[in-house]
Amino acid sequence: MEKKFETNAVRTQLERTQYLEHSTPMYLTSSFVFEDAEDMRASFAEEKERNIYSRYSNPNSSEFIRKVCQMEGAEDGFAFASGMAAVFSTLAALLDSGDHILSARSIFGSTHSLFNNFFPKWNITHSYFKIDELDSIESLITPKTKVVYAETPTNPGVDVLDLEALGKIAKKHNLIMIIDNCFASPYLQQPIKFGADLVIHSGTKLMDGQGRVLAGITVGSKNLVERVYRFSRITGPALSPFNAWVLSKSLETLALRVDRHCENALKLAEFLEGNEKVNWVRYPFLKSHPKYEIAKKQMKAGGCVVAFEVKGGLEAGQKFFDSIKLLSLSANLGDSRSIVTHPASTTHSKLSVDERAQTGITDGMVRVSVGLEHVDDIIADVKQALG
Ligand SMILES: *Cc1c(COP(=O)(O)O)cnc(C)c1O
Numbered sequence: 001m002e003k004k005f006e007t008n009a010v011r012t013q014l015e016r017t018q019y020l021e022h023s024t025p026m027y028l029t030s031s032f033v034f035e036d037a038e039d040m041r042a043s044f045a046e047e048k049e050r051n052i053y054s055r056y057s058n059p060n061s062s063e064f065i066r067k068v069c070q071m072e073g074a075e076d077g078f079a080f081a082s083g084m085a086a087v088f089s090t091l092a093a094l095l096d097s098g099d100h101i102l103s104a105r106s107i108f109g110s111t112h113s114l115f116n117n118f119f120p121k122w123n124i125t126h127s128y129f130k131i132d133e134l135d136s137i138e139s140l141i142t143p144k145t146k147v148v149y150a151e152t153p154t155n156p157g158v159d160v161l162d163l164e165a166l167g168k169i170a171k172k173h174n175l176i177m178i179i180d181n182c183f184a185s186p187y188l189q190q191p192i193k194f195g196a197d198l199v200i201h202s203g204t205k206l207m208d209g210q211g212r213v214l215a216g217i218t219v220g221s222k223n224l225v226e227r228v229y230r231f232s233r234i235t236g237p238a239l240s241p242f243n244a245w246v247l248s249k250s251l252e253t254l255a256l257r258v259d260r261h262c263e264n265a266l267k268l269a270e271f272l273e274g275n276e277k278v279n280w281v282r283y284p285f286l287k288s289h290p291k292y293e294i295a296k297k298q299m300k301a302g303g304c305v306v307a308f309e310v311k312g313g314l315e316a317g318q319k320f321f322d323s324i325k326l327l328s329l330s331a332n333l334g335d336s337r338s339i340v341t342h343p344a345s346t347t348h349s350k351l352s353v354d355e356r357a358q359t360g361i362t363d364g365m366v367r368v369s370v371g372l373e374h375v376d377d378i379i380a381d382v383k384q385a386l387g
Pocket of ligand 1: 083151214
């Protein structure tokens, strides 16, 4: 019988060693040994599947990859040192000079910079579409378009993209659909069900969930992952065995943690919705969210991030931050500790006011990554800071 998500997360394990350990040990080794000359020859010729060198593969990375593949319904994967290493290496492996990326405009800041400032060096161009205007996407597709790229829910605006609709467009035009699924985590949303060919995660966020390690992973169809693997084993963005071990352990509690993140986030969103100091609140599982129905269709719950706007613009926004006592002012998200950020003055300050407006960021906007403290304490801190 096929096992459930939580069971696979806890029970997926590598072969035991001679010591019959219960919990997977850490394989802090850069290389692996061979029986004899023939074993070494056959291993390098890839006539057998085995570990050779930890830039290519390592038991801890393999366990982490196997778990994420089961969670996402993917055939294979490769693990990276960070989320951005996964984004860069995946695209660099698949794209040639002259190719074109069709991307949602609301994407992670560093991915945006990669598309705008670095890919043009290799003559890889892009066009952005608004996730509200999927109808107009087809007019942006050129004969050179190879990849369609998006994130949902978006950062920091917490907008939701219709994965099924995008999947149909990608299929019709024979494009490789790549979804950065880091905001939802594989527990809440599995883009492959809706037509994605590859799914990317920053493991730094909900997967680790405790703010300790950087990591990234790409999973998906075997033939595309094979190309990502060929590129990455040469260029060297591999995840360290220690971080892989941490992450594989973290995944055992992913479902439990994310359930509580979502429960707390929904309660905070409901509190904010009724507050007179707040202009608007956005959270995918609030009925007032413009994409509530789509969120319900493709997500199990609303995620850990709530966005809202403090009345009074930039000044009121900064006053709110200076009054926060319990929550952290930090740049991460998906951590057990709740975190507040002010996108207009920090993560998105390099964008022009116009670009910020296009991604839905206003001066008074606050992003909260709701953590695992008791929800009463989270709400109490936000309430006193608004006062
Ligand atoms: C954080 C993040 C990344 C980058 O991940 P790193 O581990 O910081 O390199 C990519 N995409 C999204 C949506 C993120 O939130």
